[in-house]
Amino acid sequence: MSRKRGLFRILRQVLVVSGTVALVWIPSGFLWAAEHGAEGAAHQGGGEFKDLISRFINFALMVIILFIVIRKSSMKDFFSSRREEIKRKLEELRKGKSEAEAKVKELEQKLNKFEQEKKKILEEFKAEGLAEKERIIKEAKERADQILQQAEFTIQREMEAARTRLREEVAELATKKAEEIIKNQITDKDQEHLVKEFIERVERLH
Amino acid sequence: MISSKISRRYAKALFGIGLEDGNYKAYGECLKEFARFCEENEAFFKTVSSKIFSTEERARVLNAVLAKSDFPDVVKNFLRVLVDKDRMVAVGAISEYYTKLTDEVSNITRANIITARPLRDEALDKLRQGLEKLTGKTVEAEVTQDDSLIGGVVVKIGDMVLDGSVRAQLQGLKESLKRGEYS
Numbered sequence: 225m226s227r228k229r230g231l232f233r234i235l236r237q238v239l240v241v242s243g244t245v246a247l248v249w250i251p252s253g254f255l256w257a258a259e260h261g262a263e264g265a266a267h268q269g270g271g272e273f274k275d276l277i278s279r280f281i282n283f284a285l286m287v288i289i290l291f292i293v294i295r296k297s298s299m300k301d302f303f304s305s306r307r308e309e310i311k312r313k314l315e316e317l318r319k320g321k322s323e324a325e326a327k328v329k330e331l332e333q334k335l336n337k338f339e340q341e342k343k344k345i346l347e348e349f350k351a352e353g354l355a356e357k358e359r360i361i362k363e364a365k366e367r368a369d370q371i372l373q374q375a376e377f378t379i380q381r382e383m384e385a386a387r388t389r390l391r392e393e394v395a396e397l398a399t400k401k402a403e404e405i406i407k408n409q410i411t412d413k414d415q416e417h418l419v420k421e422f423i424e425r426v427e428r429l430h
Numbered sequence: 431m432i433s434s435k436i437s438r439r440y441a442k443a444l445f446g447i448g449l450e451d452g453n454y455k456a457y458g459e460c461l462k463e464f465a466r467f468c469e470e471n472e473a474f475f476k477t478v479s480s481k482i483f484s485t486e487e488r489a490r491v492l493n494a495v496l497a498k499s500d501f502p503d504v505v506k507n508f509l510r511v512l513v514d515k516d517r518m519v520a521v522g523a524i525s526e527y528y529t530k531l532t533d534e535v536s537n538i539t540r541a542n543i544i545t546a547r548p549l550r551d552e553a554l555d556k557l558r559q560g561l562e563k564l565t566g567k568t569v570e571a572e573v574t575q576d577d578s579l580i581g582g583v584v585v586k587i588g589d590m591v592l593d594g595s596v597r598a599q600l601q602g603l604k605e606s607l608k609r610g611e612y613s
Contacts, residue, residue: 416553
C-alpha cells in the first residue's frame with residue numbers, strides 16, 4: 225500500500241517538473257520568435273536593447289513561473305518529507321546501532337561471564353577429578369593391601385591346615401603300623417610286664 | 431519306665447529291714463537271684479511286670495514261683511509289694527542299688543578289670559591289693575577279656591577308670607604326634 229503511494233507521488237512530481245519545464249520553454253520560444261521577427265523588420269537600430277529587454281523578461285518569466293510552480297507544487301513537501309524520512313531513518317539506524325552495540329556489549333559481557341563460569345567449572349571439575357582420582361587410587365591401594373593380607377592369611381591358614389592334615393595322617397599311619405607290629409609281636413611276658421607296670425602305677429597313686 | 435529315685439526308695443526300704451534283722455546280705459542275694467531269674471526268663475518277667483494282666487493274675491504267677499523258692503518271707507513279701515504297686519519292672523535296678531547299699535555297709539567296692547590276655551592269679555591278687563590300698567575298701571574284682579586292648583589292663587571302679595592298656599598308650603602317642611609334640 226505504501227509502495228503504491230510512493231509511486232504515485234513520484235509520478236506526480238515528474239508531471240509537475242515536466243509541466244514547469246514546458247511552461248518555461250514555451251514562453252521563451254514565443255519570445256525568441258518575436259525577437260527574430262523584430263530583427264527581420266527593424267534590423268539593427270536599437271536592436272541590442274530590445275534583445276536585452278527580451279532576455280530579461282524571458283528570464284524573469286522563467287523565475288516567476290518556477291517560483292509559482294515550486295510554491296504550488298509539492299516539491300517542497302517532497303523534499304521536506306524526504307529529509308524527515310532520512311532523518312528518521314538515520315535516527316532509527318542510530319538507535320538500532322546503539323541497541324546493537326548495547327546488545328553486542330551485553331553479549332560480550334555474557335560471553336565473558338560464560339567464559340569465567342566455564343573456566344571455574346572446568347577448574348572445579350578438574351579439582352574434583354583429581355580428588356576422585358586420589359580417592360580411587362587410595363581405595364585401590366587399601367583394597368589391594370587387604371587382598372594381599374587376606375591372601376597371605378589364607379595361604380598361612382591353608383598351609384597350617386595342610387601341615388595339620390599331614391601330621392594327622394602321619395600320626396594315624398604311624399600308630400596303625402605300631403599297633404600292627406605290637407599285635408603281632410606282643411607276648412605273655414610283655415603282658416605280665418605291662419600288668420606289673422600298671423600295678424606299680426596303681427600303688428604309686430596311694 | 432520307673433525312675434531311679436523310686437528304685438532307690440524301694441531298695442532302701444528292703445535294706446532298712448535287712449539292717450534291722452541283720453539279714454541284709456541274704457536279702458541282697460535273694461533279690462539278685464530273683465533279678466537274674468527274671469532276666470533269664472523273659473516270659474515270666476513280662477507276665478509279672480506287664481499291666482496287661484490284672485494284679486491278681488500277676489500275684490498268682492509270682493506266688494507260684496516263690497512257692498518253689500527258699501527266699502525269706504521278707505523278700506517274698508517285698509516282691510509281692512512290687513507286683514501290687516506295679517514296680518516289678520524295676521526289680522533289676524532295685525537289686526543293683528541294693529548291692530551298692532550292701533557294699534557301702536560292708537566296705538566293699540566292685541572293680542571291673544578288663545585285660546587283653548588272661549591274668550595270672552598272682553598278678554590279679556597283686557592288682558586287687560593295690561586297688562584295695564587305693565580305695566581303702568575290700569575290692570571284689572570281676573575280670574573280663576577284651577582283645578582290642580592289645581596289651582595291659584583297664585580297671586573301672588565306680589566312676590574311676592584306670593587305663594593301662596596298649597591301646598590307650600597308642601592313642602596317647604597318636605594325639606601327641608598330631609599335636610606335633612615329637613616334631
